[in-house]
Amino acid sequence: xxxxxxxxxxxxxxxxxxxxxxxxxxxxxxxxxxxxxxxxxxxxxxxxxxxxxxxxxxxxxxxxxxxxxxxxxxxxxxxxxxxxxxxxxxxxxxxxxxxxxxxxxxxxxxxxxxxxxxxxxxxxxxxxxxxxxxxxxxxxxxxxxxxxxxxxxxxxxxxxxxxxxxxxxxxxxxxxxxxxxxxxxxxxxxxxxxxxxxxxxxxxxxxxxxxxxxxxxxxxxxxxxxxxxxxxxxxxxxxxxxxxxxxxxxxxxxxxxxxxxxxxxxxxxxxxxxxxxxxxxxxxxxxxxxx
Amino acid sequence: xxxxxxxxxxxxxxxxxxxxxxxxxxxxxxxxxxxxxxxxxxxxxxxxxxxxxxxxxxxxxxxxxxxxxxxxxxxxxxxxxxxxxxxxxxxxxxxxxxxxxxxxxxxxxxxxxxxxxxxxxxxxxxxxxxxxxxxxxxxxxxxxxxxxxxxxxxxxxxxxxxxxxxxxxxxxxxxxxxxxxxxxxxxxxxxxxxxxxxxxxxxxxxxxxxxxxxxxxxxxxxxxxxxxxxxxxxxxxxx
Numbered sequence: 001x002x003x004x005x006x007x008x009x010x011x012x013x014x015x016x017x018x019x020x021x022x023x024x025x026x027x028x029x030x031x032x033x034x035x036x037x038x039x040x041x042x043x044x045x046x047x048x049x050x051x052x053x054x055x056x057x058x059x060x061x062x063x064x065x066x067x068x069x070x071x072x073x074x075x076x077x078x079x080x081x082x083x084x085x086x087x088x089x090x091x092x093x094x095x096x097x098x099x100x101x102x103x104x105x106x107x108x109x110x111x112x113x114x115x116x117x118x119x120x121x122x123x124x125x126x127x128x129x130x131x132x133x134x135x136x137x138x139x140x141x142x143x144x145x146x147x148x149x150x151x152x153x154x155x156x157x158x159x160x161x162x163x164x165x166x167x168x169x170x171x172x173x174x175x176x177x178x179x180x181x182x183x184x185x186x187x188x189x190x191x192x193x194x195x196x197x198x199x200x201x202x203x204x205x206x207x208x209x210x211x212x213x214x215x216x217x218x219x220x221x222x223x224x225x226x227x228x229x230x231x232x233x234x235x236x237x238x239x240x241x242x243x244x245x246x247x248x249x250x251x252x253x254x255x256x257x258x259x260x261x262x263x264x265x266x267x268x269x270x271x272x273x274x275x276x277x278x279x280x281x282x283x284x285x286x287x288x289x290x291x
Numbered sequence: 292x293x294x295x296x297x298x299x300x301x302x303x304x305x306x307x308x309x310x311x312x313x314x315x316x317x318x319x320x321x322x323x324x325x326x327x328x329x330x331x332x333x334x335x336x337x338x339x340x341x342x343x344x345x346x347x348x349x350x351x352x353x354x355x356x357x358x359x360x361x362x363x364x365x366x367x368x369x370x371x372x373x374x375x376x377x378x379x380x381x382x383x384x385x386x387x388x389x390x391x392x393x394x395x396x397x398x399x400x401x402x403x404x405x406x407x408x409x410x411x412x413x414x415x416x417x418x419x420x421x422x423x424x425x426x427x428x429x430x431x432x433x434x435x436x437x438x439x440x441x442x443x444x445x446x447x448x449x450x451x452x453x454x455x456x457x458x459x460x461x462x463x464x465x466x467x468x469x470x471x472x473x474x475x476x477x478x479x480x481x482x483x484x485x486x487x488x489x490x491x492x493x494x495x496x497x498x499x500x501x502x503x504x505x506x507x508x509x510x511x512x513x514x515x516x517x518x519x520x521x522x523x524x525x526x527x528x529x530x
Contacts, residue, residue, distance in 0.1 A: 053359045055530040078361035089356040091302045091347065102298035106360045 006064070007031045007153045007185035008052070013061035015047055020209060022047050025061070027204045027214035029153075029185055034175065036196035036217070037189040038277060039206035040285045045189040046086060048206070049157045052187075053083060065153060079107065082151030084142040086158040086189075092131035096141055099130060107149035115148035136167045143171065147178065154178065154186040160195050168192070172199050193277035197221075203277060205284070212284060213257075217277075225259035226279050228252070229270030241265065244283030255283040295370030296377060298357070299344050306343045310336060311385065329409050330486070333386035334422045337378045341426060344374065349438035355530040365522045368434055372518050375426045383418060390414075413490040416506050423510050427517035428452075435524030 006028045013025040022044045029035040037045050050056040063070040065077040090099050104110045122140040160168045178184055204214035233252040242254035256262035263272050314336045390409045432441035494502040
């Protein structure tokens, strides 16, 4: 049952391609928070985002934005979403001013003064052709458009990929500022997990088209641990406790979704460290499954 | 929908201007001073402008951008048809204006190739039906399958249709209408003029009210059918 407390609710989402399947994806983003959507390349992050924007046809499941179905109430839902695609799709030969002129009329809450202020803040010249902007500038321009129509939910697909750290920090700061205006929410897909550790409240990890976990970031970082030890970690009794096992000659490394239990059972024989989001993603993607 | 036409105008206006200049250059060459050339050039101008929009859209993948905006897919499709209609009207002004100017400048155009035939109600009907027919055939392919596949299937459809029309013409020529003007032409005759005269004879034979109704149906049925198919196909597109 959808409630208005969620900016975004996805239940049992599925979509198939010849060589890829998004399978029973479910997660929910409460209003007023930032959720990071992480996963390796090809995990299905962009597919989920395109399904939210109704650019792809879902085969099953449900997508609700502020309690409304994204297909039945497509126009109203999209009016409340500000989006940034991983590749900015704009007319290359047009100037930023003309591009804005071609997009702004579709939003009844377009804030021209805010747009101009953002363009100044981002050092973006209105009269410059889009093709002459660097990737970072293109992303900034997309973000300026996404922020200028008083969207309640920002959906950003890999906005920091390929960008320098200065702009990444600037973007994260801008997103935090966006959230200060109560009730706004952000879904942020990335494989640069350090960005999320700075700002995300919730994290959803997708791998091979399926959700591995979706929870509050602090809970994830508290719950997960990296376990390093000898071949004894491969013992049958540890099956289920360890995931993403990587074996080298005399060293076995893995992550555990139950740090407390791992400490209790393996604390004397193995090294147990706090896991970062990157650790979790790395082991679960590159490791060999369970111990 | 006008907003969609506006964004296409912003994206294409300079290239459309270039197309207009090319049309103008062709229009002032004596080779083009006959009705069929004007009719085809007019259709090519409108269709060309539409293709320019389509190619620019495809090159920049802006369907993803505009598909993400607060718009229904059916609205996007209707926007394309409205743009096509506006281009047809603008193309008509250019074509008929061009014919008017040429007919003033040209001293003695050959009687069989007199472009002034275009400057009539029948000429306008001929131009409109040709342009609407081409666009109504093209847009479902483009909107349903994208530029590359859509253009391929459109070309195949045009060839199939041409063969069917040619076959029908041969059949009619041998059986029922062996004396009809349009079917007895050689290459040096103005087929466009004959087409317009054929429209004129139809108007005279059925009377103006019935003729207007027939023309409206001949334009509305393919256009409406094309729009319905395009909407259905575009709903299935993925970006």
